[in-house]
Amino acid sequence: MNISIIGGGAWGTTLAQVLADNNHNVLIRDINPLFVDLINEKHTHPFFETILPGSISATLDLKKTVDFSDVIVLCVATKFTRGVLEEINGLATTPKLFVNVSKGIEPQTSYCVSQIVDEVIDAKKKKGYVILSGPSHAEELILRKLTSLVSASRCRDDALFVQKLFANEAYLRIYTSEDVIGVETGGSIKNAIAIVSGVAYGMGLGENARAVLITRGIREIVMIVEALGGKKETAYGLSGIGDLIVTASSFNSRNFQCGLKIGQGMSVQDALDSMTQTVEGIKTITAAYEIGQKYHLELPIIRSAYEVVEGKISASEA
Known part of the structure; x- marks a missing residue:
């Protein structure tokens, strides 16, 4: 067809x-x-x-x-x-x-x-x-x-x-x-966590720190999915954790690469400008933060990422 x-x-x-x-x-x-x-x-x-x-x-x-x-x-x-x-x-x-x-x-x-x-x-x-x-x-x-x-x-x-x-x-x-909302939300929010993972890699924080960020990031993804009406089980499946694993750990990931450049000292805008393909995760960080505010969610990783994106703090301060 x-x-x-x-x-x-x-x-x-x-x-x-x-x-x-x-x-x-x-x-x-x-x-x-x-x-x-x-x-x-x-x-x-x-x-x-x-x-x-x-x-x-x-x-x-x-x-x-x-x-x-x-x-x-x-x-x-x-x-x-x-x-x-x-x-x-x-x-x-x-x-x-x-x-x-x-x-x-x-x-x-x-x-x-x-x-x-x-x-x-x-x-x-x-x-x-x-x-x-x-x-x-x-x-x-x-x-x-x-x-x-x-x-x-x-x-x-x-x-x-x-x-x-x-x-x-x-x-x-x-x-x-x-579970449309669960699949959509998990696939979107994971981009924000992938950027954070890239920042940690670019700063040389080590695999231990990245493991913590990714694991705690999963918790924040689940919280947002459930707040929007999706199922926790969906967030723990292919479209949530599965997608996060490949996106937060691979140099093929444009979100990871963008975060890596920020971690190495580039400004957020310069990192975005250097990418040849669209990086959804930067805008998603802001959207995720606003969802957290709306539903009174405790999202420390998303909050710190938002403050970096908004220029309120540096990546090292986060």
């Missing part, structure tokens, strides 16, 4: 290859003409050395992408999601199943993407919503290395549909869940 992907960065392109491996036709929409031209003309992407399947094409045209399929995979930074969805809502002529694969919280509202979709997309234009998340570096999945994800939806049939769409017997296993 035809599948539309909004966002042709590393993750969107990797998932396009997964879908192509499963015999689907994929149209990627991106705003970068270089990405579009390379995918269409050379079947390559500047982030990878892989040759992409011929069933993947790309376009700058959002309307063309919306019309291409009734399944729309959202792979854009969360701070841009509302604007993109408003455009899609104006263009869509048939109900769409939205599959979110981004991991972030909207800065101005502290909303997860499911809440943004509910608020922006007209009921008659929304077939359903699924979050697909878990421990997954694009750099590994593009090489078809073994990976597992979670497909979560309030509608079990939608979760199963997306499971079947993406699962590949050779390298990608998909589990299902009905």
Whole structure:
């Protein structure tokens, strides 16, 4: 079948290859003409050395992408999601199943993407919503290395549909869940803890200290998940702890790398500017702090990270 992907960065392109491996036709929409031209003309992407399947094409045209399929995979930074969805809502002529694969919280509202979709997309234009998340570096999945994800939806049939769409017997296993908030929140907040882990590494604090930060960070993730209505069990699963393990300990993690640079003495803004891909975790730190304030949660790691991001204290003082 035809599948539309909004966002042709590393993750969107990797998932396009997964879908192509499963015999689907994929149209990627991106705003970068270089990405579009390379995918269409050379079947390559500047982030990878892989040759992409011929069933993947790309376009700058959002309307063309919306019309291409009734399944729309959202792979854009969360701070841009509302604007993109408003455009899609104006263009869509048939109900769409939205599959979110981004991991972030909207800065101005502290909303997860499911809440943004509910608020922006007209009921008659929304077939359903699924979050697909878990421990997954694009750099590994593009090489078809073994990976597992979670497909979560309030509608079990939608979760199963997306499971079947993406699962590949050779390298990608998909589990299902009905805990949308738990999967979304765990996958988002872990980015904040991954940045903290990177800061500790950059400062040379040692593995003992990082182990403490990650372990206590898990507690803060669970507290936020439960405060927002998610299940503790979800936070302890693939989309929570599983994702945190791979993100807080790997040089393939952009959030870990950004934190590492801050720990080595860069300002937060300079660290962000030096990154070639979107770092969701910085904005997530602020959102997590605000959620903690709203629900009166004791989140010492998130609070300290927030004070560093806001320039109130240095990383060494935190």
